[in-house]
Each structure stands twice: as C-alpha cells, then as structure tokens.
Amino acid sequence: MSRRTTYIICLSLLALAACRKAYTPPAIAFAGSYLVVEGVINSGGDSTILKLSRTVKLNDTTKLKPETGAIVTLEGEDGSTFPQLMESTTVKGSYINPSLVLNAGKRYRLRIKSGSSEYLSDYAESKITPPIDSVTYVLSHTYDAGLRVNVNTHDATGKSIYYKWDYAETYQYRTPYDSRWKSNGDTVLPRNIITDDINHCWRTTYSDHVIIGSSEKLSRDVISQLSLTVVPSTSEKISEEYSILVKQYALTKEAYQFWESLQKNTEKLGSIFDPQPSQLPTNIHCVSNPAEPVIGYLSICTVTSQRIFVPFFTLPNSGEGDTYQGCSLTSAYFHYLVNPLKGDNDEDFYYNYNKPGPHIILIPYESIIGVIDGHKVVVGHTGSTPYCVDCTLRGSNKKPSFWK
Structure with a gap:
C-alpha cells in the first residue's frame, strides 16, 4: 500500500470519527x-x-x-x-x-x-395484621454468612394469607481511634468523654428490598422461618451489639x-x-x-412489630470489617502554647487546625513537650482523618431510647 493511500484512509477514518454523535x-x-x-x-x-x-x-x-x-x-x-x-x-x-x-x-x-x-x-x-410470633436469628462463623434473621407468624382465622415485612437495623460501632482532644479554633482542649464522645456511636439503616410471603398454597395460614436479611460476618453491623425492629403488614x-x-x-x-x-x-x-x-x-392495615437484640458476645465478628480500611495515624500536629514571637495564633497551628484538609482530629498519642525554633513550650498531637476518628459523621453518639 502506498503512502498516499495510507494517508487517504487515515483521513477517512478521522472524518468518520468526527461525524459520530452521542446517542441518548x-x-x-x-x-x-x-x-x-x-x-x-x-x-x-x-x-x-x-x-x-x-x-x-x-x-x-x-x-x-x-x-x-x-x-x-x-x-x-x-x-x-x-x-x-x-x-x-x-x-x-x-x-x-x-x-x-x-x-x-x-x-x-x-x-x-x-x-x-x-x-x-x-x-x-x-x-387486621396478626402478631409476629417470633423474630429469630442464626449465627455462622463462616466468612460469607455471619447473621441470618428470620420471621415467623400465623393467622388462626386464615384471613391474612398475604404478608409484607420491612425492618430497621440499629447497631453500635466504634472508630479505630479514640479522640480525647479537640480544638476550639485557637486552643487545644481536653474532650469530655462523657458528653462529647465521638468514638462510640449508633447507626440505623432500613431495608431496601421487597420482602413478601404468602401461605396461599399451604393448608394453614402459617409463615415459618422466612429469611429477612443476612449480615456478612465482616460487616460493621455486627462488630458490637445489634438490634433489628421488624414490622409486619397484612396485604390484599x-x-x-x-x-x-x-x-x-x-x-x-x-x-x-x-x-x-x-x-x-x-x-x-x-x-x-x-x-x-x-x-x-x-394498602390499609394494622401494623405489628417486634424488636430483638443480638448481644456482642454471641456475634461472629469483633472487628470493623472493611469499613475502616486505610485508616492511619500521623504526628504532624503542633500547638505552640507559648510563642513569644507570633503568639498563640501561629501560622503552623492555624494550618493544622483551621484550614480545610483531611487531618483535623486529635488523638492523645505521642505527646511531646520541649523547645522548637526558640519557642518555649510545644505540644505535639497525633491525628487522623475525621472519618477514622469521628463516628458522628455516619451516626449518632446519643444512645437510642430503646437501647438496653
């Protein structure tokens, strides 16, 4: 093939590419x-x-x-x-x-x-929705199946037949690092671990799939061990105590x-x-x-519900799974308590605690007292990203009223 022919083919392909239109x-x-x-x-x-x-x-x-x-x-x-x-x-x-x-x-x-x-x-x-007979759970310590939750119900009158369920899961979780210090903008202060704990939280999630069941083809109006959800053993949901509230509806x-x-x-x-x-x-x-x-x-019906708790010591998982993978500590935080040259609003302090950036949470680890660059007293703090320290970014540190 001649150079001229090759050149013509390339131009043709470019022209075709230029004529393409996005298809919606x-x-x-x-x-x-x-x-x-x-x-x-x-x-x-x-x-x-x-x-x-x-x-x-x-x-x-x-x-x-x-x-x-x-x-x-x-x-x-x-x-x-x-x-x-x-x-x-x-x-x-x-x-x-x-x-x-x-x-x-x-x-x-x-x-x-x-x-x-x-x-x-x-x-x-x-x-009229009949009561839930029981919400049960089965534990497995295998990698893929940690906690299976089932529901059981029946209607002695035989009038329900068609059922629907949904649920709300509430669970405790902890961040991998515990912050005992915080900044108010110009000073590093000790954190009140009773009223301002950001290491230990509760979170609630809701069912996001359709859960239905029917006794139409059975001789009695009974639903037995119908699976509601399966929580993998690596899930953060079962790293601490776990609770689930199940609601039941009778349908036409x-x-x-x-x-x-x-x-x-x-x-x-x-x-x-x-x-x-x-x-x-x-x-x-x-x-x-x-x-x-x-x-x-x-749909119009009465709603029946039942809540169960699965205590920590029975759960198959005691870690965070993949939730906090990649979390780490760094010691790049310095607060000039006494700075005769610049005062407490030192630029280094301002950068570490007030400017936008990932490392803003303080950990009481590797504290240092000494003299640096002529400044009389320096305190060093180890920190991490807010996600790895502040549990309130994904949940609440206020204990739910129904929690045991």
Whole structure:
C-alpha cells in the first residue's frame, strides 16, 4: 500500500470519527415526571407516614425529588372523612397522621391534590395484621454468612394469607481511634468523654428490598422461618451489639401482586431465565390526566412489630470489617502554647487546625513537650482523618431510647 493511500484512509477514518454523535436512549432522554406514593395507611391508631416524590431521569444528578405542598386526605366508602395528613416540617415530601383509627373490613381511599393535578386511589380494604410470633436469628462463623434473621407468624382465622415485612437495623460501632482532644479554633482542649464522645456511636439503616410471603398454597395460614436479611460476618453491623425492629403488614391479594411484580422487576433480573420486566399494577390514578401513570399501591392495615437484640458476645465478628480500611495515624500536629514571637495564633497551628484538609482530629498519642525554633513550650498531637476518628459523621453518639 502506498503512502498516499495510507494517508487517504487515515483521513477517512478521522472524518468518520468526527461525524459520530452521542446517542441518548429514550429511557434516559424522556422527560416524564410521575408521582410516586410510598407507605401504608396504619389503621390501628399509630402514626401513618406516606412519602410522595417524583420520578427523575436516569441521567439526572438529582436522585430524589420530594413532592411538597400536597394536600393528602383519606375518605371512607361510607362518606366518612378524616384529618388531613400534614407535611413534615423536617422531612420534605413526608405526610403524617399521628393516629388514624379505621374499621376492619371497611374500605377507604386516598385523595392527593398537588398543584393543578389530582390523584385518587381505588377503595382498599382495611385489614387486621396478626402478631409476629417470633423474630429469630442464626449465627455462622463462616466468612460469607455471619447473621441470618428470620420471621415467623400465623393467622388462626386464615384471613391474612398475604404478608409484607420491612425492618430497621440499629447497631453500635466504634472508630479505630479514640479522640480525647479537640480544638476550639485557637486552643487545644481536653474532650469530655462523657458528653462529647465521638468514638462510640449508633447507626440505623432500613431495608431496601421487597420482602413478601404468602401461605396461599399451604393448608394453614402459617409463615415459618422466612429469611429477612443476612449480615456478612465482616460487616460493621455486627462488630458490637445489634438490634433489628421488624414490622409486619397484612396485604390484599392485589397489593401482594403489586409487590411481587415490583420484586421481579427490580431484584430478579439478570439472566435469560429470569422474569421479563412488566408494567406494575397500581390502584392510584391521576383523575386530572388519566393518561399519566402513577407509581405505588395503597394498602390499609394494622401494623405489628417486634424488636430483638443480638448481644456482642454471641456475634461472629469483633472487628470493623472493611469499613475502616486505610485508616492511619500521623504526628504532624503542633500547638505552640507559648510563642513569644507570633503568639498563640501561629501560622503552623492555624494550618493544622483551621484550614480545610483531611487531618483535623486529635488523638492523645505521642505527646511531646520541649523547645522548637526558640519557642518555649510545644505540644505535639497525633491525628487522623475525621472519618477514622469521628463516628458522628455516619451516626449518632446519643444512645437510642430503646437501647438496653
């Protein structure tokens, strides 16, 4: 091939590359923003919390778009009305009624007005949820399976049949380094380890997958040892004491089918043998624009719950797992207590404690007293990154009211 021919081919390839245009799939480019309704109407007198939000595009930088300013009410099939669900002042898009008491077996519907749009659910039956018989756990000291949590329930009347669960895990954890000192901007002070402990915290996480079960094909309405979650032995969740609060809901058959479809669409995809995505059934509709889809399903029931604790001495893990990998200490902190040349607001001190940077937490380790560069007294502190020392960055150092 001649040099001229090669040159022409290269120019042609460059021209083709320059003509390429970015392709944006319709699912990403589509600008639809649909109402999402999450939550259950608690008919047993406890708090009802509904979350309203809008769908966002796949390539949108905003991952959550709460629906604020809505008017949310509940109506009975017999014409009865109930106090409005009021929007939370702290959590945008959350609507709360602290004590709804509804009659079992009766039917109710939800009405939502937001801006110029109005949404209305079908009438849904109020169901009674049986108590949880027990929440149990199985411990394993193998690498991949540390703690398995199961739930057991039954309904002697045989009326429940369809169930849903969610849970909140609360656990203790500790940072690898314990800070006993802090800076107020110009002075290093001892930390009060009782009121200002940042080494020991509690954190709560919530279930993020669909958990449903049915006794439809059984001779009795019994759910036995249904798995709720598995916590790996390397997880920080079981490095100290662990607690889980399980909530149980009785569903109608139609509501169960909604959650079953959602589970298949979101959790059971990945191979040619898995179910194909399908449109979710819903009982909530936009009456001002019938063509507008709504995501969610209204269920009404009493809610039963049970909390268990798994004590430290039974847990299969006593470390932080991978949470604090990469944490280390450094001794690059110096506070000039007496500085006749520059005073306490020394530039070195300012840099170490007030300027933006990763190393701002003090550890009472390798303290040094001496003279450096003519300064009479110098105290050295060892420090680490806030993430490795300050547990309040991911949780709370206030003990939960329910904690043992």
